[in-house]
Amino acid sequence: MDTSKTLQNNNTPQQSLPLSDSVMETLAIAKRGVDELLIESEFAQKLARSEQTGKPLRIKLGLDPTAPDLHLGHTVVLNKMRQLQDLGHTVIFLIGDFTSMIGDPSGRNVTRPPLTREQIEENAKTYFAQASLVLDPARTEIRYNSEWCDPLGARGMIQLSAKYTVARILEREDFTKRFKAGTPISVHELLYPLMQGYDSVALQSDLELGGTDQKFNLLVGRELQKDYGQEPQCILTMPLLEGLDGVEKMSKSKGNYVGITEPGNTMFAKLMSISDTMMWRYYELLSFRSLDEIAAFRKEVEGGRNPRDVKVLLAQEIVTRFHSKQAAEDALADFNNRAKGGIPDDIPEVSLSGAPLGIGQLLKQANLCASTSEALRMVEQGGVRIDGDTVSDKGLKVEAGTFVLQVGKRKFARVTLA
Structure with a gap:
């Protein structure tokens, strides 16, 4: 199969368009809290063209179902997707059921054990349901990358691999470190960035989102789109949220996480345990309050307001989002009761x-x-x-x-x- 002929060519020269106030406003929303937006001028033109034609941009986020539950760290990028969704663009929640069988080597110094098909299917069942606590499911396109990766076959995989060199793959920091240290790198791991990049080709993505550890993979998507005659996607990377310890990235395996399906009382108590300094990081990446409102909170704390009061507002906002306003009020009452040495009502x-x-x-x-x-x-x-x-x-x-x-x-x- 000649994969170069399977997808539409839309790599045509685009006329530079003036940027309206609404485009500039959208750009500002897109840039809030991000680590990088590449390339900003290209994305601004995509927004202007979308406004002129009425055709929404296609915005992609891929997650491999490597664990059954999502935590607040995952919602940093999901929140950004929701903001862009609310601006009228098409968001694509991509479940990497094919790439999960390879295992994303990003940030790892050893080969990740591949998941079985049964594990992947079990984890994928809950992913979109949990993501729908942030995204609007009625306006979200859900896809599985096995749709186009399975049909590639051996011939298509060889043709895809021919579009990238080993030298370029080894430019990736984690691969470089492992190669220099003599740590084994399996051949299938080198295919992962290519397969993630091919997802962007298959979906004709205009913008792909990911954590900072995904930057290399997202850039591969840009390059492959050019090879397939498509206009290259822009990429937007979000910071990795530190866990409750304020040091390591939030991770269930590290025990420093807040799960989005945990009971409201548990979520509230965990959020109240973060440091006063880390609180502002959580506000920036998790809160839906305006930047002006958050800045006002900072000024109040600097002026003598107890930071605990501001932390309570953050914890209540998060619990309300994933449970209800009543659950947030109950969680506050429970937390205050515990602080006084009281016993919670809902103990096992x-x-x-x-x-x-x-x-x-x-x-x-x-x-x-x-x-x-x-x-x-x-x-x-x-x-x-x-x-x-x-x-x-x-x-x-x-x-x-x-x-x-x-x-x-x-x-x-x-x-x-x-």
Whole structure:
């Protein structure tokens, strides 16, 4: 199959158009909070042409379903998609069911284990449902890249590979580091940027969004579109949101994440745990408030307002978005109750046997600690309470009864021990 003839040629010279006030306003919205917009002048012309013709731009975001759940870090780029969607453009939510079988090597120093077809299908089931908490599903085009990648076949894959050199692929920082360090790079990993780039060709993308770690792959899309006779897409990269620790990128594997389907009380408490400094980063990348309003908050804090008050507003905004206004109000009340040493209303009920039971085993069996050693460390640190009283004896044997166990600030369980 000759892949060079399968897609429409739209690489025709475009006349430079004047930029109206509405185009400049759209450009300003698109640039809010971004890391880079390449190439801005080209994107401005695409917007002007769209305004003149009434034809919306095609804006693409691809996500590989490598995990079953999305977190707030994923919503940074989804929020930008929604802003552009609300401006009337066509957004394409691309599920990389084909590329997931390769495994995105971006930012990795080892080969990523490929997922099975069953794992991919299971994860993909929840992706769009969760993305729809940010995007308008009625106005979102959902696609799977197996639609065009599977039909390529061996011949098409060879023809596609011929359009890029190994030297250019190895310009990618993570590949370069691994090559210099003598760390293995599998041949299939070198194909990943090409396959992601080919997605842009198949979808005739005008703008592709991604995190800063995706910049190389997005640029490959631009180059391949030129090879296939298309006008090259512009690319917009969003910063990677730091997790609750304020250091590492938000990641479920690092435990520093806020899941968008987590209970409202959990989301609220996690957001309140970020530092006062990191709060402004979260405002910039997650809040829908205007930049002027956020600047006013900063000025108030500098003038003496308690930053906790401003953090509460952010936490309530996020919980309202993914749950409801009532859930946000309940989460605030629950958080204040916990801060006063109170017990939340929605704690799990656990029934156990074996009284009297050692405190370490009790905390482990109640799923409040991963192991007895962790439980005993928490006792040493003064982080364990029974009915509000701090436990200091690691050798404590707990008798039969019903009581509330607390570990740290956020873990509770109402335990009935027989």
